[in-house]
Amino acid sequence: MKQRQHIWVKEAFIGHELLHANNKPLNNSIVFAGAEQKEHAEEYKIHFILNYTANPAIAAVGYGVNIFITTVPGTPIRFENHFGITEDASAQYRPEEYVAYKQFYRVKHIRFLSIETDHLQYEIHCL
Numbered sequence: 001m002k003q004r005q006h007i008w009v010k011e012a013f014i015g016h017e018l019l020h021a022n023n024k025p026l027n028n029s030i031v032f033a034g035a036e037q038k039e040h041a042e043e044y045k046i047h048f049i050l051n052y053t054a055n056p057a058i059a060a061v062g063y064g065v066n067i068f069i070t071t072v073p074g075t076p077i078r079f080e081n082h083f084g085i086t087e088d089a090s091a092q093y094r095p096e097e098y099v100a101y102k103q104f105y106r107v108k109h110i111r112f113l114s115i116e117t118d119h120l121q122y123e124i125h126c127l
Contacts, residue, residue: 005125006105008087009113012120018048019083022104027053030083033066035115042072044115076109076125083107084126 012018012032021028033047046069053062069077089103105126114121 005108005127006087007123007125008085009121009123012122014118018110018122018124019079019085019107021082022084022106023082025055027051027055028083030079032120035117035120037115038070043070044073044112045070046112046115046120071112073112073115076111078109079107081106081108081127085124 014032014034016032017029018032019030029051031049031051033049035044035046037044048067048069050065050067051062052064054060071077084104084106086102086104088100090098090100092098108125108127111123111125112120113123
């Protein structure tokens with residue numbers, strides 16, 4: 001059976017949440033923290049903050065980790081598939097009866113289209 005692939009083109013500025021997890025007890029997210037161009041003309045170092053916070057009902061614990069990825073624009077970067085995005089979706093149950101809801105889409109990979117110091121334009125491919 002073939003899965004449909006969902007693709008979105010998005011923009012991010014410093015502090016923007018690129019991906020989050022769909023896990024109730026833990027709230028995990030990946031936040032854009034800036035980029036810098038390396039010595040090589042096309043290569044960039046993109047900085048992220050990986051946040052982990054627990055549900056306050058379980059334990060009030062949280063921490064963040066700085067990570068970076070070195071890449072060239074247009075190269076697909078894979079993330080764990082428990083990360084994803086939430087987008088609007090709709091379903092039709094009967095003629096003239098539509099329901100709108102929020103759908104979580106698991107990430108397959110992200111392709112950075114343009115990279116600047118404080119701005120990203122990226123294409124996110126989801127399962």
